[in-house]
Amino acid sequence: MSHSPCRLAALGQVSALGRARADIFARLVAGDSSRLTLNRELIPERSVWLGEVHDPLPEIPAALARFACRNNRLALAALESIGPDVAAAVRRFGPARVGVVVGTSTSGVGDAEAAIAHREKTGVLAHEFHYDQLEFGGLARFVAEVIGARGPAYTLSTACSSGARALASARSLVAMGVCDAVVSGAADSLCGLTTNGFAALGAISATVTNPCSVNRDGLTLGEASAMFLVTGDPGGIQLLGVGDSSEAHHMSAPDPEGRGAETAMRGALADADLAPEQIAYLNLHGTGTPQNDSMEAAAVARVLGTEIPCSSTKPLVGHTLGAAGAIEAAFCWLVLAERSGGELALPPHVWDGARDPALAPIHLAAKGERARSGAQTFVMTNSFGFGGNNCALILGASDSL
Amino acid sequence: MKASLLRWSAWAPGIESPAAWEAWAKAPAPLPATGSPEAKFLPAMLRRRCTPLTRTMLTAAFGCAEPDELARLRTVFASRHGSINESIGLLENVVRREKLSPATFSHTVHNAQAGLFSIAAGNRAASSSLSAQEDSWTAAWLEALCFLERDPREPVLVVIGDVPLAETFAPLVEEVAVPYAFAAQVAAAGRGRGVELELAAPESLAPARAAPPWPPALEFLRWWLSPEESLEQVNRSNVARWRKG
Numbered sequence: 001m002s003h004s005p006c007r008l009a010a011l012g013q014v015s016a017l018g019r020a021r022a023d024i025f026a027r028l029v030a031g032d033s034s035r036l037t038l039n040r041e042l043i044p045e046r047s048v049w050l051g052e053v054h055d056p057l058p059e060i061p062a063a064l065a066r067f068a069c070r071n072n073r074l075a076l077a078a079l080e081s082i083g084p085d086v087a088a089a090v091r092r093f094g095p096a097r098v099g100v101v102v103g104t105s106t107s108g109v110g111d112a113e114a115a116i117a118h119r120e121k122t123g124v125l126a127h128e129f130h131y132d133q134l135e136f137g138g139l140a141r142f143v144a145e146v147i148g149a150r151g152p153a154y155t156l157s158t159a160c161s162s163g164a165r166a167l168a169s170a171r172s173l174v175a176m177g178v179c180d181a182v183v184s185g186a187a188d189s190l191c192g193l194t195t196n197g198f199a200a201l202g203a204i205s206a207t208v209t210n211p212c213s214v215n216r217d218g219l220t221l222g223e224a225s226a227m228f229l230v231t232g233d234p235g236g237i238q239l240l241g242v243g244d245s246s247e248a249h250h251m252s253a254p255d256p257e258g259r260g261a262e263t264a265m266r267g268a269l270a271d272a273d274l275a276p277e278q279i280a281y282l283n284l285h286g287t288g289t290p291q292n293d294s295m296e297a298a299a300v301a302r303v304l305g306t307e308i309p310c311s312s313t314k315p316l317v318g319h320t321l322g323a324a325g326a327i328e329a330a331f332c333w334l335v336l337a338e339r340s341g342g343e344l345a346l347p348p349h350v351w352d353g354a355r356d357p358a359l360a361p362i363h364l365a366a367k368g369e370r371a372r373s374g375a376q377t378f379v380m381t382n383s384f385g386f387g388g389n390n391c392a393l394i395l396g397a398s399d400s401l
Numbered sequence: 402m403k404a405s406l407l408r409w410s411a412w413a414p415g416i417e418s419p420a421a422w423e424a425w426a427k428a429p430a431p432l433p434a435t436g437s438p439e440a441k442f443l444p445a446m447l448r449r450r451c452t453p454l455t456r457t458m459l460t461a462a463f464g465c466a467e468p469d470e471l472a473r474l475r476t477v478f479a480s481r482h483g484s485i486n487e488s489i490g491l492l493e494n495v496v497r498r499e500k501l502s503p504a505t506f507s508h509t510v511h512n513a514q515a516g517l518f519s520i521a522a523g524n525r526a527a528s529s530s531l532s533a534q535e536d537s538w539t540a541a542w543l544e545a546l547c548f549l550e551r552d553p554r555e556p557v558l559v560v561i562g563d564v565p566l567a568e569t570f571a572p573l574v575e576e577v578a579v580p581y582a583f584a585a586q587v588a589a590a591g592r593g594r595g596v597e598l599e600l601a602a603p604e605s606l607a608p609a610r611a612a613p614p615w616p617p618a619l620e621f622l623r624w625w626l627s628p629e630e631s632l633e634q635v636n637r638s639n640v641a642r643w644r645k646g
Binding site: 044095096105109112113116117119120125129130131132134135136137138140141144149150151152153154155156157158159165168169172173175176178192193196197198199200201202242244245246247248249250251252259260263267271385386387388389 | 402476481482483485488489491492493494495496497498500501502503506507508510511512513515516517519520522523524525526527528529530531532533534536537539540543544546547548550551569570573574600601602637638639
């Protein structure tokens with residue numbers, strides 16, 4: 001199946017790795033976990049490692065005060081980096097031809113917590129709280145208002161696959177001619193609800209997450225935003241393949257055999273019309289929970305084999321939930337954009353090195369490892385969410401274009 | 402953008418059969434503000450985990466497809482508020498520094514209805530869940546078109562629904578707050594009765610009529626069952642112009 005062009009023409013991002021492209025890339029390929037911090041406040045009587053964003057975030061403009069929450073400030077930080085490109089696209093195509101499809105699992109729920117805490121003390125919600133901050137659709141509306149887009153604007157929320165799904169739909173809106181450009185990506189912010197929710201599920205690691213290790217004991221949460229300008233232009237870095245599936249299994253645990261993950265990866269390969277051995281690097285979902293890593297390794301081994309280098313970047317930025325699919329696509333984009341001398345510098349798999357003998361022996365990228373980059377180079381990223389929602393994306397770059 | 406609408410199903414308190422919806426469409430009236438379906442088609446174990454919204458949306462979904470289709474079709478679930486009513490209790494737990502219920506937490510994701518549908522129907526196909534404030538119905542239709550763009554061979558089951566917001570947030574939102582769900586099988590153009598959607602900039606249109614006192618998805622259903630050729634729905638940043646044929 002061949003698809004019309006879908007160029008990921010510009011990218012802005014913010015995570016624990018920072019906001020500036022050069023910093024992010026250097027820390028990504030160095031496997032720099034030092035940006036994670038220990039938090040003693042979010043969960044009662046417990047300290048947890050978190051991938052918190054430490055960079056100063058832009059203030060929400062006064063005219064958009066009703067959207068003023070941390071989640072939207074993360075989105076705004078990512079948008080600022082691509083402001084000129086987006087403005088040029090809005091001028092080139094007209095506001096009605098520019099759409100917004102973004103993902104989130106939290107929206108501004110952290111600010112809703114503050115509003116409810118205020119109500120506990122005073123009997124009324126904090127007056128700066130607006131429902132636009134909490135409802136999922138508010139993120140898409142905020143992005144549309146910031147960039148001046150008048151095309152369709154909606155938020156996808158399929159838990160941890162939200163950001164990947166958003167890019168898939170952005171590609172389709174452009175391919176159908178509904179939009180000429182779409183700003184697409186995701187934002188997710190740390191809050192009491194997700195940290196305490198995952199703690200209640202027993203899913204949070206006592207240390208920094210240690211994916212694929214025999215000692216792994218859960219995930220490390222994080223926050224991030226990545227925003228892409230998606231156009232129908234050829235060249236540059238393209239979104240070439242999308243594969244997705246549901247699990248019909250369990251709300252908060254994957255099918256142990258990884259059938260849903262396998263369907264998603266095979267679907268992405270078929271959509272991009274690629275053979276498994278053409279994939280140069282796979283960014284794992286790699287949450288560090290016992291269940292995810294065992295089912296994912298099994299599915300990867302069945303679909304891609306055990307030689308393609310893989311890594312989870314969650315030990316660097318945490319599991320950013322609704323933003324994970326977008327920020328990890330952003331890391332793949334950076335890896336492709338920074339290819340040089342026929343080589344790709346890969347994000348290493350950062351862990352204790354104690355391989356779990358029960359896991360399929362997939363190739364976990366070592367520090368300093370490079371992959372060969374040919375005339376065409378393809379990378380894949382996996383996202384698997386609560387509710388059994390899976391999405392795999394393939395990005396590609398071609399030297400001839 | 403042309404597509405086909407193959408089949409629909411809807412639920413609101415007291416309007417639970419196709420004939421009842423046909424009658425409502427001939428003489429539309431505001432809908433009851435409370436009520437939820439029993440969803441007896443769900444196994445008891447699963448039904449116990451379903452919120453009123455989940456029962457409402459799954460009632461519309463299961464009424465809109467044959468059993469083999471329920472297990473096979475790709476799905477789009479849309480809801481403005483989703484599980485926010487259930488999240489309020491969790492947020493109160495957080496601010497009071499109480500332990501959260503893990504089951505409640507994992508069932509308040511926005512795609513909870515999609516996940517429970519997948520489990521109940523044994524459906525392993527692609528699924529999306531979305532929210533777009535007042536524009537959620539138009540967005541749901543567009544998201545279904547996105548699935549059809551990727552693969553036009555099979556229809557997509559679109560399900561939209563909401564229940565009134567709980568008292569904590571209800572005063573912050575101006576809307577017609579009624580429990581309802583609407584489901585539609587949307588297929589590629591030429592597979593059934595045609596529906597064309599066009600998005601227009603609001604400046605290019607005459608002032609729109611006042612929005613009707615029921616949700617946009619049900620206004621779409623009323624129109625679909627009426628002899629009217631076209632329908633305009635005012636969204637936040639554009640106007641959805643629907644046409645039959």
